[in-house]
Amino acid sequence: MTDYLLLRNARVGGALRHIHCRDGVILAIDTDDSREVPESAVVLDLAGRVVLPPFVNGHAHLDKTFWSMPWQKHLPGTSIRQCVDRERSIRAAMTEPQWPRALALAQRMVAAGVGVIRSHVDVDTLVGVTGVEALVAVRERLAGLVDMQLVAFPQSGILADRGVAELLDEALGGGVDVIGGLDPLGIDGNVEAHLDVVFGLAGKHGAPVDIHLHDTGPEGLDEIRQICDRTIALGMQDAVTISHAYALGAEHLDAVRPVIDRLAEAGVSIMTDGPVGMTPPVRLLHEAGVVVLSGSDGIRDAWSPYGVPQMGPIATQLAYQSKMYDDDDFELVADVVTIHGSRVVGIAGHGLEPGCRADLNVLDATAVAEVVAEAISPSLVLRGGRRVQAAVDPWPAITGLADVRLAQA
Numbered sequence: 001m002t003d004y005l006l007l008r009n010a011r012v013g014g015a016l017r018h019i020h021c022r023d024g025v026i027l028a029i030d031t032d033d034s035r036e037v038p039e040s041a042v043v044l045d046l047a048g049r050v051v052l053p054p055f056v057n058g059h060a061h062l063d064k065t066f067w068s069m070p071w072q073k074h075l076p077g078t079s080i081r082q083c084v085d086r087e088r089s090i091r092a093a094m095t096e097p098q099w100p101r102a103l104a105l106a107q108r109m110v111a112a113g114v115g116v117i118r119s120h121v122d123v124d125t126l127v128g129v130t131g132v133e134a135l136v137a138v139r140e141r142l143a144g145l146v147d148m149q150l151v152a153f154p155q156s157g158i159l160a161d162r163g164v165a166e167l168l169d170e171a172l173g174g175g176v177d178v179i180g181g182l183d184p185l186g187i188d189g190n191v192e193a194h195l196d197v198v199f200g201l202a203g204k205h206g207a208p209v210d211i212h213l214h215d216t217g218p219e220g221l222d223e224i225r226q227i228c229d230r231t232i233a234l235g236m237q238d239a240v241t242i243s244h245a246y247a248l249g250a251e252h253l254d255a256v257r258p259v260i261d262r263l264a265e266a267g268v269s270i271m272t273d274g275p276v277g278m279t280p281p282v283r284l285l286h287e288a289g290v291v292v293l294s295g296s297d298g299i300r301d302a303w304s305p306y307g308v309p310q311m312g313p314i315a316t317q318l319a320y321q322s323k324m325y326d327d328d329d330f331e332l333v334a335d336v337v338t339i340h341g342s343r344v345v346g347i348a349g350h351g352l353e354p355g356c357r358a359d360l361n362v363l364d365a366t367a368v369a370e371v372v373a374e375a376i377s378p379s380l381v382l383r384g385g386r387r388v389q390a391a392v393d394p395w396p397a398i399t400g401l402a403d404v405r406l407a408q409a
């Protein structure tokens with residue numbers, strides 16, 4: 001283990017700094033280079049490269065992925081309900097264990113500089129809590145490399161799939177950290193009854209809440225209001241997230257603004273990955289005091305053939321769909337995919353401050369804005385002051401095959 005690491009000329013925010021790390025913790029971030037370091041110190045001159053805290057993937061579905069399998073032809077669905085049913089039939093036909101796929105994808109995320117993952121895990125009457133058991137095992141395998149939080153996710157509904165409420169309860173007692181929900185109106189047709197179960201289990205287990213909400217129209221906005229009302233009534237400020245919240249991006253701003261004010265009052269955070277035409281107004285939410293985080297959502301699964309483990313492309317997508325073009329906005333999005341996410345997930349000691357863990361991403365960029373505009377991934381990933389090697393090197397040395405050397409610019 002490296003006892004002392006000095007990163008000289010690191011770009012932190014807009015300025016050059018010298019980051020001193022000792023025993024896996026950030027000791028100091030200095031403006032000058034006068035601090036004495038032990039002879040044994042490892043010193044890297046970053047020559048102005050950007051340093052960021054680890055990326056936070058605040059919304060993944062590791063249990064669903066086909067990652068590491070041969071390519072699966074995608075069968076599109078036309079409604080959430082149809083996609084749910086199609087995924088159930090695909091899952092019923094799969095005989096291989098799911099944990100190797102989840103582990104392979106999570107490892108790629110770690111290699112891409114992701115330090116925190118909040119993964120939803122399906123809980124329904126078909127799979128029971130087998131996905132939870134698989135993801136708990138993956139989390140144990142990756143302890144120390146990534147902080148993983150699991151959400152019990154009723155993908156088939158709660159009222160629409162009798163028995164799910166009891167399974168969610170079991171999942172929360174079996175290693176899951178957060179209680180999830182799904183379109184109380186669109187999937188279950190009864191907002192009150194759906195939220196009764198979700199917030200009831202949150203109270204019983206002292207668990208935060210993270211609800212998928214794809215419902216749009218005035219009904220979607222009303223569901224957000226109802227979630228805020230419950231949050232305030234139960235004193236759960238800062239412990240509730242709404243994922244997607246398409247209604248905030250799809251409806252007219254005149255109708256959305258009062259809902260944003262209510263979200264701020266309730267301390268409810270919003271997760272978005274920048275969907276076309278339905279991206280919530282990130283800048284407005286931030287200025288109102290609502291914490292916005294982001295994530296990959298599903299990667300290569302029955303819902304979508306798309307998705308990558310790197311957070312750079314997700315940041316770019318979010319900024320582009322938000323029609324952002326200036327550096328202040330790009331820097332906001334960089335916060336969304338790093339420190340804002342860690343605030344919501346509740347991971348302490350995660351940031352570019354003395355006393356935080358030396359979990360750092362070094363990026364070949366001259367400004368934070370460039371990272372977002374160009375979807376740049378880290379060239380060096382440090383965890384506790386140690387280098388994380390890429391999980392996969394697909395082309396190790398090939399005997400007899402010459403390299404082409406590209407001229408240096």
Ligand SMILES: [Zn+2]
Binds near residue numbers: 120
């Ligand atoms: Zn999701």
